[in-house]
């Protein structure tokens with residue numbers, strides 16, 4: 180099955196003005212914007228609403244708590260009408276199922292419901308990082324384990340690195356939406372990311388969405404940087 184890989188620009192900043200400027204200037208050059216912990220904690224939900232106006236919103240708050248608290252937190256976020264939103268898969272099946280129920284209740288029409296994504300293993304972690312937290316599995320094994328759990332509990336999709344796309348497709352088929360951070364155009368700094376691929380490699384592996392932050396926002400010309408990534412996706 181051929182899938183177009185779409186670009187999400189991660190607007191990670193504590194400045195509302197900066198985020199708004201990026202959102203305005205990138206409007207025609209990305210498929211969605213991501214607002215996450217830094218922006219939401221620093222600027223608040225009203226700022227999320229206004230900066231995301233006219234964009235598809237990936238609201239990446241990675242909720243992780245007991246099922247009741249996560250479901251209630253998610254319910255409080257539904258007025259923002261994100262296209263995609265995240266919880267942690269390691270919160271377990273009940274947490275994921277309760278989150279799905281909340282979204283179904285708030286958005287009774289299937290095609291208006293935000294897609295519920297479960298974060299598997301953060302792209303900043305490698306096998307050594309997993310061992311440090313007591314997980315004696317490779318990132319790929321852990322992603323598959325958590326991915327199966329999350330999808331069977333009701334997640335629409337998963338956040339994973341590009342390295343796990345093929346094994347996830349083999350285990351779960353084409354259904355789950357795969358959202359892939361840890362993307363670095365050739366030659367750019369890896370920063371704190373460990374499991375990385377280029378936009379082209381991620382597209383060829385079958386990512387539905389790639390998430391790119393600093394390679395765009397720290398570039399001398401963020402619009403040019405986003406266009407170069409879009410061109411790379413188009414030619415993959």
Ligand SMILES: O=c1ccn([C@@H]2O[C@H](COP(=O)(O)O)[C@@H](O)[C@H]2O)c(=O)[nH]1
Pocket residue numbers: 189191213215239298300301302303338339360361362370372390391392393394
């Ligand atoms: O496993 C994950 C989950 C989420 N992210 C988020 O993606 C962007 C990546 O930003 P870069 O600047 O391109 O590294 C960032 O907002 C993370 O919160 C992730 O990197 N890995």
